[in-house]
Amino acid sequence: MEEFISHSKVLISTLGHKVFEEKREAKSPEQTQECYYIKAVRGADAQGEPTSDGFVVFEGSKVATSTTSSFSKSLLRLRNDLIDKGMIVQQNGEFQLVEDCIFSSPSTAASMVLGRSANGLQEWKLKGGTTLKKVETKND
Secondary structure, rough: OOHHHHHHHHHHHOOOOOOOOOOOOOOOOHHHOOOOOEOOOOOEEEEEEOOOOEEEEEEEEOOOOOOOOOHHHHHHHHHHHHHHOOOOEEEEEEEEEEEEEEEEEEHHHHHHHHHHOOHHHHHOEEEOOOEEEHHHHHHH
């Protein structure tokens, strides 16, 4: 039975479905990295990190309670889908992620958290205020 399960996991992963993989990437103790954060108006207070698949926003992060009028329709649909699927829940007047959520880019993640269009490379910052953009350009 274990062999069947093992083969099934390999096959499903090969087909591009990542249902058995962790959303956060495992890191060795030497690779520990600070997480990035956003804290802004309308209740946004989130933490996350870049991954090979995009940008993961961590469980427990708070997203804006409302969106701006200029918020794109596609992002609004995504936000509503996350609410409908129960990944974003309303508790005590705040919207909160109940599990880690991967977005295709830092900007999509930032926009979802802030409820407005956002440049994720500028919005996501380390504790000392260093932007994701500065970290990425320093590593190139």
